[in-house]
Amino acid sequence: DAMVIQNPRYQVTQFGKPVTLSCSQTLNHNVMYWYQQKSSQAPKLLFHYYDKDFNNEADTPDNFQSRRPNTSFCFLDIRSPGLGDAAMYLCATSQGVITGEQYFGPGTRLTVT
Amino acid sequence: AQSVTQPDIHITVSEGASLELRCNYSYGATPYLFWYVQSPGQGLQLLLKYFSGDTLVQGIKGFEAEFKRSQSSFNLRKPSVHWSDAAEYFCAVGDSTGFQKLVFGTGTRLLVSP
Numbered sequence: 501d502a503m504v505i506q507n508p509r510y511q512v513t514q515f516g517k518p519v520t521l522s523c524s525q526t527l528n529h530n531v532m533y534w535y536q537q538k539s540s541q542a543p544k545l546l547f548h549y550y551d552k553d554f555n556n557e558a559d560t561p562d563n564f565q566s567r568r569p570n571t572s573f574c575f576l577d578i579r580s581p582g583l584g585d586a587a588m589y590l591c592a593t594s595q596g597v598i599t600g601e602q603y604f605g606p607g608t609r610l611t612v613t
Numbered sequence: 614a615q616s617v618t619q620p621d622i623h624i625t626v627s628e629g630a631s632l633e634l635r636c637n638y639s640y641g642a643t644p645y646l647f648w649y650v651q652s653p654g655q656g657l658q659l660l661l662k663y664f665s666g667d668t669l670v671q672g673i674k675g676f677e678a679e680f681k682r683s684q685s686s687f688n689l690r691k692p693s694v695h696w697s698d699a700a701e702y703f704c705a706v707g708d709s710t711g712f713q714k715l716v717f718g719t720g721t722r723l724l725v726s727p
Contacts, residue, residue, distance in 0.1 A: 504656075531713075542703060542717035543657070590656055594713050599664050601647070602713055604656035 503527070504605035506591050512611045513581050521576040521608045523591030529603070531596040532574040534566060537588040537607070549574060550596055578610075586612045615640040615706045617718035625724040626694045634689040634721050636704030645707035646687040647715065648678055652700045660702075663687060674698070699725045 505524045513519040523532065530551050535543035547556045549568045563585070565577040578585055588607045594600040616639045626632050638644055645664055649657040661672025668680040678689045687704060701720045707713040 506656075540720075542719050543715075544717075545714065548714070592657075598645070598713075600713055601659055601662055602715060604649075604658070606656040607654075609654070 504591055504593055504603050506589075506605040506608050508608060509606060510609045510611070512613060513578075514613055515583065516580045519578050519581055519610065521578075521589050521591075521610070523574045523576070523605055524572050525591075525593045525603075526572070527593055527603060528571060529593035529595050529600075530571070531594045531600070532568060533592040533594070533602065534564075534574070534576050535590040535592065537590055539587075543590055546576075581610070581612045583612050586610055615644070615708060615716050617704050617706050617716055619702075619704055619718035619721050621721045622719070623722045623724065625726055627726050628696050629693050632689075632691045632694045632698070632723070634702050634704075634723070636687045636689065636718060637685050638687060638704070638706045639685065640706055640708075644687075645713065646678075646680060647705040647707065648672065648676070648687075648689045649703045649705060649717075650674075650700050651703065651720075657703065660689070694723075694725055696725045696727075699723055 507522045533548040534546045537543040546560045568574045590607045591605040592602040594602045618637045647662045648660040651657050660676050661670050663670050663680045671677050703720045704718040705715040707715050
């Protein structure tokens with residue numbers, strides 16, 4: 501089945517220690533998104549790639565970076581995680597047309613100690 | 614900018630009873646509206662979507678939603694709730710600039726009592 505895969509499902513990192521979260525997709529969608537979802541809150545868009553074009557949301561902290569080496573993979577890098585970055589990180593993809601719905605991965609739960 | 618309000622943080626429904634979850638949106642143009650469901654520790658699954666046409670849309674798992682432009686609402690309904698429906702439900706609005714950038718509501722947690 502075509503799907504969106506996130507690894508790892510659970511990640512524990514130390515305060516200030518860089519961490520990378522991974523997302524891959526078999527849907528061949530041209531748009532990939534990263535959302536941050538804190539406990540009991542709505543998912544909040546951090547940034548997205550439209551093909552190779554990177555689009556950062558205005559309020560996304562500089563601490564968060566992303567890479568998309570090819571169509572299938574997208575990475576979220578947190579350069580110096582703080583306690584406030586503990587959250588569920590959701591990857592999603594879409595076909596990039598007006599009616600293109602987003603397909604979400606299962607998420608990576610990040611804990612910062 | 615678009616926004617979504619889900620006025621109910623928690624709702625408890627008896628198994629077999631009907632369900633309605635409220636969603637109000639704010640968007641200047643024709644909205645693209647979605648309902649997603651999230652089980653604990655899981656990603657989001659699309660239940661249904663509205664782009665245009667018939668204002669009553671059918672989704673998966675027996676859910677439906679009705680778009681009412683005059684009320685800026687897109688309420689989710691199910692005639693008979695099952696215990697497995699207990700989850701968090703998010704309403705979202707997408708813009709029409711060429712691809713879907715979603716703005717989510719804060720969610721409604723559905724509890725199902727025996």
